[in-house]
Amino acid sequence: MSTDPLAERYGRSARGADPSGRRPLTTGARVAIGAALAAGVLVAAWFAWSDAQRNPVEYQEIGFSIESAEQVTVTFDVMMPPGGAAVCTVKALAPNYAEVGSLDVRVAPSDTGSQRLTAEVRTTSEATTGVVDNCRPADTP
Known part of the structure; x- marks a missing residue:
């Protein structure tokens, strides 16, 4: 018998989950999100630079x-x-x-x-x- 009353009631362990019940992001997911954000910043910078090159006034x-x-x-x-x-x-x-x-x-x-x-x-x-x-x-x- 489990010592966790919630695990007994809902059938799962609370270990490894935050209070909302979601599991934390894996390292791979964090790297992917960081890479996507970096790519977005680079694209925005490129558009700003190319616009400045088209209109030198x-x-x-x-x-x-x-x-x-x-x-x-x-x-x-x-x-x-x-x-x-x-x-x-x-x-x-x-x-x-x-x-x-x-x-x-x-x-x-x-x-x-x-x-x-x-x-x-x-x-x-x-x-x-x-x-x-x-x-x-x-x-x-």
Whole structure:
């Protein structure tokens, strides 16, 4: 007769199991889970790196100014390889983040690779902010 009343009632030993009744993971299972997590991190890093290689244009917003109910001015820096051209989309947003104005700004090639630009965005109603939505390499003819 067993000294464990639960084993007598349910027909199994409590040794080797946690209170939920599950057995701990084996070493092989732990290695497989670790390998799967490492592979996932590597895939995410590769996608981030390849995206950066496809779009060599970076930007940094410097500031904005509400000129009137019909215009917002946005100042920003564009960094790209020397000699490259780009197009940046600048948007004016209302308090509820609705787009009330948009402008594509063409960035001419530069020897230094960095330029400061100011864009004047016309709006359909009063905006509360101006932002750079994105910058991308310009299509070559």
